[in-house]
Amino acid sequence: MSADVLACGRCGRSLFENTNPLGGSGRCPGCGVFFRVEVFPALFHGRELPRTGEALMTETESSCFYHPDKRAATPCDCCGRFLCALCDIELDGRHLCAGCVSAERAKGRIERLENQRVLYDVIALDAALIPLALTPCFWWLLPLLSPVGACVALYVALRYRKAPGRIPPRRRWRTGLAVSLAVVQLIAWMAAVAALLDFLVAG
Amino acid sequence: MSEQQETYIRLPGRAQRHGGPSVLAAERYRLWLGSDHLLHVTGTRYRETYKRFYFRDIQALSLRKTRTGAVWSIVLGSLAAPLLAVALSVEIRAGEYFRGVGMVLFGAPGALCLLLLLFNMAFGPTCICHLRTAVHVEELPCLGRLRTAERVFDRLKVIIEEVQGRVQPEMTQRRPPEMVMLPGPKLAKPPPAVRHSTARAHEILLYLLFIDLIPTALARVFPDNQQLGSLQYMTFTGVLGCSIAAAVIQRSTDIPRSIKSIPWILIGYAVARTLIGVGQSFTIFVQMVGQGKAPFEALPRHIESFEASPLFLGLTIIGVLLHVTLGSVGVVLLRDFRRRSRRSSPVSMEAPPGGGGNL
Numbered sequence: 001m002s003a004d005v006l007a008c009g010r011c012g013r014s015l016f017e018n019t020n021p022l023g024g025s026g027r028c029p030g031c032g033v034f035f036r037v038e039v040f041p042a043l044f045h046g047r048e049l050p051r052t053g054e055a056l057m058t059e060t061e062s063s064c065f066y067h068p069d070k071r072a073a074t075p076c077d078c079c080g081r082f083l084c085a086l087c088d089i090e091l092d093g094r095h096l097c098a099g100c101v102s103a104e105r106a107k108g109r110i111e112r113l114e115n116q117r118v119l120y121d122v123i124a125l126d127a128a129l130i131p132l133a134l135t136p137c138f139w140w141l142l143p144l145l146s147p148v149g150a151c152v153a154l155y156v157a158l159r160y161r162k163a164p165g166r167i168p169p170r171r172r173w174r175t176g177l178a179v180s181l182a183v184v185q186l187i188a189w190m191a192a193v194a195a196l197l198d199f200l201v202a203g
Numbered sequence: 204m205s206e207q208q209e210t211y212i213r214l215p216g217r218a219q220r221h222g223g224p225s226v227l228a229a230e231r232y233r234l235w236l237g238s239d240h241l242l243h244v245t246g247t248r249y250r251e252t253y254k255r256f257y258f259r260d261i262q263a264l265s266l267r268k269t270r271t272g273a274v275w276s277i278v279l280g281s282l283a284a285p286l287l288a289v290a291l292s293v294e295i296r297a298g299e300y301f302r303g304v305g306m307v308l309f310g311a312p313g314a315l316c317l318l319l320l321l322f323n324m325a326f327g328p329t330c331i332c333h334l335r336t337a338v339h340v341e342e343l344p345c346l347g348r349l350r351t352a353e354r355v356f357d358r359l360k361v362i363i364e365e366v367q368g369r370v371q372p373e374m375t376q377r378r379p380p381e382m383v384m385l386p387g388p389k390l391a392k393p394p395p396a397v398r399h400s401t402a403r404a405h406e407i408l409l410y411l412l413f414i415d416l417i418p419t420a421l422a423r424v425f426p427d428n429q430q431l432g433s434l435q436y437m438t439f440t441g442v443l444g445c446s447i448a449a450a451v452i453q454r455s456t457d458i459p460r461s462i463k464s465i466p467w468i469l470i471g472y473a474v475a476r477t478l479i480g481v482g483q484s485f486t487i488f489v490q491m492v493g494q495g496k497a498p499f500e501a502l503p504r505h506i507e508s509f510e511a512s513p514l515f516l517g518l519t520i521i522g523v524l525l526h527v528t529l530g531s532v533g534v535v536l537l538r539d540f541r542r543r544s545r546r547s548s549p550v551s552m553e554a555p556p557g558g559g560g561n562l
Contacts, residue, residue, distance in 0.1 A: 009267050009333070023263070023370065034268035036353065038360050041367045042337070043262035044374040111209065115253050123249050166251050168211040168235045168242065 008035065053084035065097070076100055108164060117167060120160035124178035128153035128185070147189050150182035157182070211235040211242060214358070216351040218344040232345040234355065239366075241334075241359070243341065254341065256334060258366040263335040264359060266352045272329035279320035281475060286313030289482030293489055304489065309482070326350075399544070400456035402537055404449040408466065409537065411442050412530040419523060443473045459540055465533050472525055476518055483514050 007014050013030030015037060025036035053070035056063055062072040064084035072082035078100035089096050091110065105113045131145035138145075157179045165172065214234040221229050228247060235242040241261070243254040286309045293305025332346040346352035418435040425431055446466040453463050 009265070009331070028267075034349075036266045036356065038264040038356055038363075039370050040261055040263065040363050041370050041374060042260060043335070044370070112255065117251050117253075119246075119249050119251060126248075166244075167209075167253055168213065168233075168244065 008033065053086035078104070111164075111167065114167065117164065119166055120156055120163050121165060121172060121174035121178070124153045124157040124160075125174045125181075127156060128178045128181035132181070132185075143189075146185050150185040150189075153178045153182040154186075209237055211237055214345075214355050216345040216348065216355060218347050220344060232343070234343065234345050236358075236362070243343065256336065256341070258363045260336045261334060261359075261363055261367075262337060264332070264356055265335070266330045266332045266346070266349070266356065268349055269329045269331050272323060272327070272348075275323050276320060279316045279323065281471070281478075283313050283316035283320055285475065285478040285482055286310075286316060288479070289313075289486060292483070292486040305486075397455055397457050400453065400458050401544075402453075402456075402458050402462060402540065404445065404452045405458070405462055405465065405533065405537060408442065408445040408449050408469070409530050409533045411438065411445055412469075412526040412533075414438055415442055416523060416526055419519065423519065439473075442469060446470050446473070457544075459536065462533065462536050462540060465529055468525070468529065472522070476522070479514070479518065 008028040008030055010033055011028060011030035013028060015026070015028055015035055023037050023039035025034070027034055053064065053067060053073070056069055056071050062082050064070040064072050064087055065081040066087050067084050070084035070086065073085045074083055074088050074095045075081065076083055076097040077094040078096050081097055083095065083097050087097055089098060089101050091101065092112065096104070101110070101113070104110045108114060127149045131142060131149040134145065135142050157175050161175065212235065214236055216234060218232045219229050220232075231244075231246055233244045235244060237255070239258055241256040241258070243256065245252045245254070290305045290308075290310035290313055293309065294302075326348050327350045329347055330349040330352050332343040332352050334341045334343055346355055415435075415438040418431055418438055422428070422431045422435045446469040449466040450470065453466070
């Protein structure tokens, strides 16, 4: 009986002492707290034994590129090297060797292996917006922060325009808005400087 | 190496946890539903980290209701009510000189607390969720509200069962031996052992409740007697101190919940009374200054006015009723608890040979 499979995270007592151990909801018999547990068949599967690859039986058999004493099972779909069952990495229906997986991951071509992304569109937007947002309190910083922020926003937006955005996709209006704000700020500052110079020359 | 763009559907629920002093360091959590996996997104404003849980690997989903939401409701409610009452009171009594002060000082924070309370109540009770795979257990902070979590669980259950099938009763028989319980965050350290208590602190507290009635009654009869006022203050402080001590001592003991709730009710009453008292005193002070009295002149007089006010009388009556009710019920419950304890473990309850009780 699998009465001890799932226990209360608060008091540690088994949740299914007297009830159906296949999941469900109720109150913990120990502390009375409400719980719900959904159990799936994977919980009851044993752990798979690791693949080791078959040993070569005769000299004429093709061997693995990385393990010469193991029998080749499949070629790498990327580099064509022969791989044994141990070296074969199946990814999205393709068979790859560890080297190719590593190289593809470094180039950011396998989205499923990416676990981190920098949000350049948000950085650009903040660089363009923060100086403007600070203006009501720190107006005296505006002449310094605004041109710098606009330049940073333009640089980030253009330099990383092809960088992949976040993995759950979203619209790319942030980059457009950042560029627009930055350009408007730069034009405004250039016009202000030109007017000041005109005034000084005329004076 | 062209790859098909994965489409994701956003699941309800989001959470934010502060990772440092800066707002930018706050971590945000969201769940997205992919074609064959669940994407758990953790990120600050400028960087996101992803964890994928493939439907074929998910072993269990669990949620446990927590008291966080209820505690927040109590805290916000006990802040909002006195603050709004004081704001209203100040606005009604203040003269031209202090017009608007009550609304700014007390009304705005009170309204904010009320708004947060309404939001908290609208979102419903809180919970903690975990997702279990063969190699680890992941907390899902974005499913922090029970209603949202249940909705997401219902949706995920259907999808995961499409991939893995349903659990059959015979599967539970061939469970591998390494399967253990779903750990919760508190299981990292073993749960504290429940120890036996004679509830001596509660007994003293209950006696103090009755003792406190005497100076309270005498202070009403002789309102000008300073010694009685001091004595009443001392017994009130004693009740509060004893309540705090009992609330600390009763943790992880076998004292019934009904008895355990007595110190907390008294602490709540003391806090509410103090807040109302401070607010009312401030109102009277503002009113006196508004009437043209100098602050130094108004300060000693406003205490007398507060003690003569109907609110003070109401608070005193509520306090007396609370003391009598809690004291009587508490004594009965305590006797019942001790009788049951003696029956269940007569040896442990015996006094040691040298005398003295079993604390």
